[in-house]
Amino acid sequence: MSRRYDPERRQRIIDAAIRVVGRGGIAGLSHRTVATEADVPLGSTTYHFASLDELLIAALRQANEGFAAAVRESGAFVEPRCDVAGELARLTGEWLAGDRAGVELEYELYLAALRRPALRPVAAEWCSGLTEVLAPRTDPVTARALVALLDGICLQVLLTGAVYDEAYAREMLARVASGSRARAGAGAGPASGGTLAS
Known part of the structure; x- marks a missing residue:
């Protein structure tokens, strides 16, 4: 299913990161595991969050x-x-x-x-x-x-x-x-x- 227009994608990536950390801790967090969890292309995670620290900052702020x-x-x-x-x-x-x-x-x-x-x-x-x-x-x-x-x-x-x-x-x-x-x-x-x- 195409998701070319997906205005909620950034939020879904953050939510996915929180779920990944919740299951396996910080050690289990990577762009790939988050992309899989969020059901988005790997490039989407790196587009919205250039580093894992950026992704963790967003997750921590939400948590x-x-x-x-x-x-x-x-x-x-x-x-x-x-x-x-x-x-x-x-x-x-x-x-x-x-x-x-x-x-x-x-x-x-x-x-x-x-x-x-x-x-x-x-x-x-x-x-x-x-x-x-x-x-x-x-x-x-x-x-x-x-x-x-x-x-x-x-x-x-x-x-x-x-x-x-x-x-x-x-x-x-x-x-x-x-x-x-x-x-x-x-x-x-x-x-x-x-x-x-x-």
Whole structure:
């Protein structure tokens, strides 16, 4: 069947790359395996993505939307009286309890940036995007610490197979969040944060 006009081809290639990585990991990704999965000529993958890094960047950016979309759709963080720790713990639980394979894939692409420097700016988008959402409810330094803690909790759950403990996550996140209130009460500005602010 001819596909000379195929405006969705680029997206189909990205979706195929995500499926390939989901089945066989980053090691199984090549232009050829993606072309086969997407049912497109090999030249189509190299036309849209000159390198595997370019393809991985697109896949990671799409995968990053999982938790980011949950945060946006929640809408809770725009409320001045939002329980930041409680809402983060709840959303994380829902995310981890959903499509677990999708969550694992998202982290596999995220961690691929350790060996592929081209992916690092995209991997950082997840952290910076969530930090921007949380900063108005806390302060920039505390928001970064909350994201780092949340990232660590998720990694522990995924790597150890442990059951996500929402109550524990809420308590630990609340302890970090309380630091911003303590600084505000002491009159300290957002810049006071030691190495976290660097």
